[in-house]
Structures are given as structure tokens and as C-alpha cells.
Amino acid sequence: MTSAPLSKKRQMKSAARLYAVQALFQMEQSGQTVDKVQVEFEDHRFGAVLEDGTEMAEGNLTLFRSLLEMAVNEQARIDQLTDRALVVKWPIARIDPTLRALFRAAGAELLLDETPPRVVISEFVDVAKAFFPEGKEAKFVNAVLDHMAREQNPGAF
Numbered sequence: 001m002t003s004a005p006l007s008k009k010r011q012m013k014s015a016a017r018l019y020a021v022q023a024l025f026q027m028e029q030s031g032q033t034v035d036k037v038q039v040e041f042e043d044h045r046f047g048a049v050l051e052d053g054t055e056m057a058e059g060n061l062t063l064f065r066s067l068l069e070m071a072v073n074e075q076a077r078i079d080q081l082t083d084r085a086l087v088v089k090w091p092i093a094r095i096d097p098t099l100r101a102l103f104r105a106a107g108a109e110l111l112l113d114e115t116p117p118r119v120v121i122s123e124f125v126d127v128a129k130a131f132f133p134e135g136k137e138a139k140f141v142n143a144v145l146d147h148m149a150r151e152q153n154p155g156a157f
Contacts, residue, residue: 015057017105018127019045020067024101027072034072038065063109070108078107085147098131099141106145110152117149117156 022045023037047058071078082092082103092100106124109115121142128141150157 009060012058012060013063014123014126015046016059016061016064016067017109017123018057018130019059019064020071020105020108021098021101021127021131023064023068024071024104025098028097028101034068038068066112067105067108070111071104074108074111075104078104078111081107081110081148081151082144084151085144096137099128099137102127102131102141103144103148106141107148110145110149113153117153121145121149 019041023034023041026032027034027037041059041064042061045056045059046061046064048056050056079092086092086095092103095103102124105127106120109120109124110117124145125138125142128138132138
């Protein structure tokens with residue numbers, strides 16, 4: 001087996017994580033249901049070609065759907081996990097909505113317990129860098145997700 005298919009699989013999983021953060025953000029900002037946002041992303045974003053010729057990445061549908069489902073169904077649990085990783089003065093409700101969506105998607109993947117925590121952290125730090133290329137958010141995300149992962153699965157480290 002060559003590394004090309006594996007690379008394509010990784011790219012699709014990375015895209016699914018990015019799309020999950022965007023979808024969760026959109027749901028919070030617009031009040032749309034998970035079903036409506038999921039269909040929109042799957043029909044109009046995954047692999048879409050934009051007017052300027054830019055091609056959107058194909059995402060791993062299974063991972064995308066799992067992250068959305070877990071993030072919505074376990075939001076209270078994920079938010080509590082996130083709150084315990086944040087400083088007392090900055091509960092999840094006070095942080096940037098993009099970061100909140102990112103923590104919910106990452107928390108969902110940590111709860112799914114199918115991907116090693118270090119991979120989840122690394123992938124979502126990369127997502128943070130995509131949204132905040134100039135900022136310190138990636139380091140913040142790394143610290144919060146590390147705390148969340150250690151609390152969720154102490155034996156994985």
C-alpha cells in the first residue's frame with residue numbers, strides 16, 4: 001500500500017474536523033438545527049467548486065457526522081470539560097465563538113475515543129491556526145485540549 005491513499009484519508013479527516021467547527025459555529029450563530037446545517041455542508045461545501053474556481057476539500061462524512069452528533073448530544077458534558085480546562089474568569093460562554101465551536105468539536109472527538117488524544121490535539125491546533133493564523137490562539141487551544149484529554153483519558157498519556 002502506498003502512502004498516497006493514507007494521505008488522502010488524513011486530508012479528508014482534517015477537512016471533516018474543519019467543517020465540523022464551521023458547522024457548529026454556524027449552528028450557534030444562526031440558530032439552525034444540526035440536521036439543516038449538516039445537509040448544507042454535505043451538499044454545498046464538501047468538494048464544492050466556488051465561483052472563483054477554488055475547490056473545497058472533500059471531507060470524511062463519517063467523522064463529520066460523528067463529530068456533529070456527539071458535539072450536539074454531549075454539549076453540556078463537553079462544555080463542562082472545557083470549563084474545567086479554562087481559567088475561572090473565562091468560562092466557555094465568554095470565549096470567542098469560533099474557539100467555542102472548536103472546543104466542542106475536539107471534545108466530541110475525544111469522547112468518541114477512536115483517535116489517539118495526541119492526534120486530536122494536533123489536528124485541532126492546526127484548525128485553530130487556520131482560523132487565527134497571526135494569533136496566540138493555537139497555543140491556547142493546545143493547552144486547553146491537553147487538559148481536556150488528560151481528564152477524559154488519563155491513561156492515554
